[in-house]
Amino acid sequence: MSALEARWxxxxxxxxExxxxxxxxxQANAAALAAGGGLAGRILVRADVLGAREGWRDAILRWGSRARLMLFAAGLLALLAGFGAAAGVLGDGSRPVNVVWAVGGLLGVHAVSLVLWLVLTPLAGRGHGLHAGGLLGRGWLKLVALADRSAAAADLPAALGGLLGRGRAAAWGLGAVSHGLWALLLAGAAVGVLALLATRRYGFVWETTILSAETFVAFAAWFGALPGALGFPVPDAATxxxxxESAMLEEAGRRAWxxxxxxxLLVYGLLPRVALAALCAFAWRRATAALALDLSRPGYARLRFRLQPASERLGVSDPEQPGLPGPRHHAVAAVADGEAVLLGLELEESLPWPPACGGAGWPxxxxxxxxxxxxxxRQAALQTLAQHPPRRLLVVVDARxxxxxxxxxxxxxxADHAVETRVWAPHGGARSAQWAAGLVRIGLGDDAFTADGGAARAWLGGEEGGRV
Incomplete structure (x- = not known):
């Protein structure tokens, strides 16, 4: 899969979820942990495993194949439609061609849609997802979505819109498709015009009831200025x-018209669409290359603990030693009547702080x-405890x-800075026994660990019967 499809x-x-x-x-989480790397990369690995199992991965790959096939078919239809438009505008040669109607028929709809795109695209701003972009591009996308009505493909359009909706990526992508189809349609029209002009004899005329001849002379000069600068013939004022008054039948006049x-058709129709299609395709590539998962979304945030545990995020700062250090309780002699302190160590962000300890609050x-x-x-907490050693210190951990x-x-x-230290794991956890054994290894005793919130509260408050 491409980088875009993996994020999709x-x-x-x-x-x-x-x-x-x-x-x-x-299984997916295990594969993500084995892959290593940052959280975003692990989320992609996890999604790939789950997507392969649930059928979403194959649905996305099928979507891409259908999209390319339909884009090819749409391009072919655009070429044929353009050729048909040219044939409809010029006719079979039995009647003279009205040059004004010919220009309107070949470029009118294109000009209106181009102006609308130029005006609305900057105003659309960000966050419009798949509703941005040109009309032809959105129509192509809807046809692709309608082609697969399976359960695995049901969430694909919404997910793609959510991924692309935070920027202009969707507008650029659909704009590239829309301008590309317009370019093919106008290319077909140009080929049709050229083929018909080469094989049939046409006369050219303009007709009016209320406008003067000078109006059409000025229009012909204005419309032909840019093509004339590029070498195309332009009829002079006399022509x-x-x-x-009558259809231009002289060879020189027909060639000029x-x-x-x-x-x-080429300068005002085809070339702008080709340029805009190339520009949108370039912007699409840059925008999709910069796409990143929004890790603040709840569905991703809840994966942080499982795919990138806090102990792994902190890293290992010292090489492994033969044995674990134990508290020497320097604070025993320094504290006569110290306070009680509650602190949390590497807790999941979703756990409220301070944690609930039962019906009553903390003493x-x-x-x-x-x-x-x-x-x-950690260093700041150690300095504070060294300056103000507590009599009782309760450390809250996550036994999962x-x-x-x-x-x-x-x-x-x-524990070296407290007279007494205990460890509490709210609601217990699958690794409670490992925590209890680890505390014994560092010399805190076999009663230093508890999962009972009431006992932890009673001990920290110095109440009778508060043995942990």
């Missing part, structure tokens, strides 16, 4: 004036040491995480 698949998975709840993702019409006088997630916060050397070593350090 991640958006499909996110939307599905936010709407219907988490998927069974044990234009003569064409108003034919070059004027074909040059205007009065307990100092909130805050959450400690980074090295700077594995206790690593860094976490146990830090608990030993903070």
């Amino acid at each position: 698949l991640a958006e499909v998975v996110r939307r599905r 936010e709407r219907d709840g988490p998927l069974d993702d044990a 234009v004036a003569a064409s108003g 034919a070059g004027w019409l074909l040059g205007g 009065a006088g307990v100092r909130d040491g805050g959450r400690l997630d980074g090295r700077a916060q 995480q594995t206790p690593d050397r860094g976490s146990l070593g830090f608990i030993a350090e903070v």
